[in-house]
Amino acid sequence: xxxxxxxxxxxxxxxxxxxxxxxxxxxxxxxxxxxxxxxxxxxxxxxxxxxxxxxxxxxxxxxxxxxxxxxxxxxxxxxxxxxxxxxxxxxxxxxxxxxxxxxxxxxxxxxxxxxxxxxxxxxxxxxxxxxxxxxxxxxxxxxxxxxxxxxxxxxxxxxxxxxxxxxxxxxxxxxxxxxxxxxxxxxxxxxxxxxxxxxxxxxxxxxxxxxxxxxxxxxxxxxxxxxxxxxxxxxxxxxxxxxxxxxxxxxxxxxxxxxxxxxxxxxxxxxxxxxxxxxxxxxxxxxxxxxxxxxxxxxxxxxxxxxxxxxx
Ligand code: SF4
Ligand code: SF4
Numbered sequence: 001x002x003x004x005x006x007x008x009x010x011x012x013x014x015x016x017x018x019x020x021x022x023x024x025x026x027x028x029x030x031x032x033x034x035x036x037x038x039x040x041x042x043x044x045x046x047x048x049x050x051x052x053x054x055x056x057x058x059x060x061x062x063x064x065x066x067x068x069x070x071x072x073x074x075x076x077x078x079x080x081x082x083x084x085x086x087x088x089x090x091x092x093x094x095x096x097x098x099x100x101x102x103x104x105x106x107x108x109x110x111x112x113x114x115x116x117x118x119x120x121x122x123x124x125x126x127x128x129x130x131x132x133x134x135x136x137x138x139x140x141x142x143x144x145x146x147x148x149x150x151x152x153x154x155x156x157x158x159x160x161x162x163x164x165x166x167x168x169x170x171x172x173x174x175x176x177x178x179x180x181x182x183x184x185x186x187x188x189x190x191x192x193x194x195x196x197x198x199x200x201x202x203x204x205x206x207x208x209x210x211x212x213x214x215x216x217x218x219x220x221x222x223x224x225x226x227x228x229x230x231x232x233x234x235x236x237x238x239x240x241x242x243x244x245x246x247x248x249x250x251x252x253x254x255x256x257x258x259x260x261x262x263x264x265x266x267x268x269x270x271x272x273x274x275x276x277x278x279x280x281x282x283x284x285x286x287x288x289x290x291x292x293x294x295x296x297x298x299x300x301x302x303x304x305x306x307x308x309x310x311x312x
Pocket of ligand 1: 015017021
């Protein structure tokens, strides 16, 4: 089977200080960092040891993972496995990108969020160009706050057409048609993000072919359904108990308002829209300029799969 895993360990520190994020400038203790590293290494070892499944992984740390060497190593290592289709991470792209040179670029992908009040425009755009020049697949995006509109327009204009720039509806923000229009001009898929999706009783791949895993290997269907509700626990990754719980399920929540959740609702057809890049939010047909250089289509994965409540 093909299994997509959203992994989130204990790490919650970030080098940025976004006003809209509860994890801004949080520091992790040395103990937490050691625990996060050990948990991640255990997870990578588990993926390496799998022989039956095609596995896709999206790292969705509460904070910023790529400032930590162990996330870079994990991405490189997993990308090189034949049975890993896509391995991706949500990042603010504050770190250097040279580490990607060791990765299999057919599998590696990055979800890069631009936070205009945290990083200079030139630095963020420069990092995007580094990735593209290196042949790394990525999407980039921004939170659709009114004060971000000019920066989003500028970034859209300066990025190559084949780099997708998504816009996330800002949490708690309702957009009139007039307010939504400029965002949809930047991101034609903004209508998908604009409103939460009614999900209660609707089919979702979460809990069947998509799971959420924490640092202890505890498995839940997604990052959103309560982790304090014992009946929602699917089991543990490391003792294999999750396996027998995988089955078709209906969502118990009223609505799903995050891409990493609703992308797995079959009724939305987003596996087709993002074929080959569901985890990193890269639409089908996006192209990547490889260093050779040749312009070649992003290879389609056999499927895909892409957490959380922090603003991305
Ligand atoms: S939104 Fe992302 S980049 Fe900004 S503080 Fe939170 S974790 Fe860091
Ligand atoms: S629709 Fe969203 S909240 Fe519901 S099970 Fe799927 S991912 Fe989780």
